[in-house]
Amino acid sequence: MGLEIGEIRHSFGDLMALDGVTFDVVPGVITGLLGPNGAGKTTLLRIMLGVLSPDSGSVRYDDRAVDDEDRRRWGYMPQERGLYPGMPAGDQVVHFGRLHGLSRSDATRRAKALLEELGLEGRWKDRTDKLSGGMQQRLQLATSLVHDPEVIVLDEPFSGLDPVAVVSLSETLRQRARIGCTVLFSSHQLDLVQDLCEDIAMVDRGRTVLLGSVARLRASSGRRQLRLHVEPSNRDWLSAYPRVTVVSDQADDLRLEVPDGIDPLDLLDAARAGGRVDDFGLDLPTLSQLFLAAADRPLDQTVVS
Numbered sequence: 001m002g003l004e005i006g007e008i009r010h011s012f013g014d015l016m017a018l019d020g021v022t023f024d025v026v027p028g029v030i031t032g033l034l035g036p037n038g039a040g041k042t043t044l045l046r047i048m049l050g051v052l053s054p055d056s057g058s059v060r061y062d063d064r065a066v067d068d069e070d071r072r073r074w075g076y077m078p079q080e081r082g083l084y085p086g087m088p089a090g091d092q093v094v095h096f097g098r099l100h101g102l103s104r105s106d107a108t109r110r111a112k113a114l115l116e117e118l119g120l121e122g123r124w125k126d127r128t129d130k131l132s133g134g135m136q137q138r139l140q141l142a143t144s145l146v147h148d149p150e151v152i153v154l155d156e157p158f159s160g161l162d163p164v165a166v167v168s169l170s171e172t173l174r175q176r177a178r179i180g181c182t183v184l185f186s187s188h189q190l191d192l193v194q195d196l197c198e199d200i201a202m203v204d205r206g207r208t209v210l211l212g213s214v215a216r217l218r219a220s221s222g223r224r225q226l227r228l229h230v231e232p233s234n235r236d237w238l239s240a241y242p243r244v245t246v247v248s249d250q251a252d253d254l255r256l257e258v259p260d261g262i263d264p265l266d267l268l269d270a271a272r273a274g275g276r277v278d279d280f281g282l283d284l285p286t287l288s289q290l291f292l293a294a295a296d297r298p299l300d301q302t303v304v305s
């Protein structure tokens with residue numbers, strides 16, 4: 001069931017943009033196609049949508065090869081946006097609804113509901129090019145959802161959105177997943193989307209470097225960090241723990257990487273014996289930390305935020 005991306009390879013001349021990418025998108029499970037700029041995300045989504053033909057590999061949906069007929073029913077938001085600048089916002093959504101075969105009244109009803117859902121109520125008559133960048137992006141999203149697609153593929157839907165719009169788009173995607181849609185979106189902002197994605201396919205230079213459930217990947221990495229707000233003067237207690245790495249130590253904030261086999265609560269006790277602890281927490285690694293470890297890249301070569 002769902003989407004199956006199988007061993008996709010694609011080159012642009014000498015550049016191997018995709019070098020055997022394989023993953024599934026399960027209906028109802030929001031899946032992130034993540035990776036830094038140039039990783040191959042857009043190339044893969046274009047292949048899935050039939051805009052590009054792969055050199056090899058397969059895209060299957062519900063256990064059969066995908067054809068153009070299937071793709072016409074999908075909702076796709078490309079990274080390079082394509083709206084008519086002079087058209088009023090509402091008419092634009094109706095127009096795309098009509099292209100997907102909706103009657104005028106159904107398209108109008110859906111357009112109204114979507115503009116409201118995406119925080120664009122009251123903007124129906126505004127010319128598209130008079131909307132802000134983030135609003136145009138939400139309008140583009142409305143055009144890709146107007147026909148209630150069961151497969152939703154969005155390329156960088158979060159880039160350029162303010163924090164309120166990020167929350168609202170996340171809720172829109174969660175709601176579509178809850179009713180059983182197959183939802184795949186790409187992002188280079190790994191930490192921004194780590195709470196939204198349930199599953200990820202993380203790509204780097206055309207290869208998959210991390211795959212599967214975010215919760216499992218974060219919990220099983222063996223890389224927990226203990227965060228302590230302690231008096232800066234005393235760090236002597238740390239010398240009893242040579243396997244513990246100091247990740248950062250700024251002002252009163254100390255961040256330690258706690259390897260397997262060491263109980264973070266023992267460290268907390270030791271810190272409290274050495275001085276006053278005002279605040280503490282145990283953090284799982286972020287997706288960008290997991291990416292850096294998996295891709296084995298120096299920090300300055302990687303664009304993740």
Ligand SMILES: Nc1ncnc2c1ncn2[C@@H]1O[C@H](COP(=O)(O)OP(=O)(O)OP(=O)(O)O)[C@@H](O)[C@H]1O
Nearest residue numbers: 012017035036037038039040041042043044079188
């Ligand atoms: N039409 C093209 N011709 C030649 N090279 C291309 C073309 N499209 C993409 N590439 C190259 O393929 C690689 C992957 O590009 P792609 O756009 O898929 O990356 P991406 O992961 O979507 O990046 P971003 O986060 O910047 O959107 C890059 O090295 C890019 O320069």
Ligand SMILES: [Mg+2]
Nearest residue numbers: 041042043079
């Ligand atoms: Mg891209």
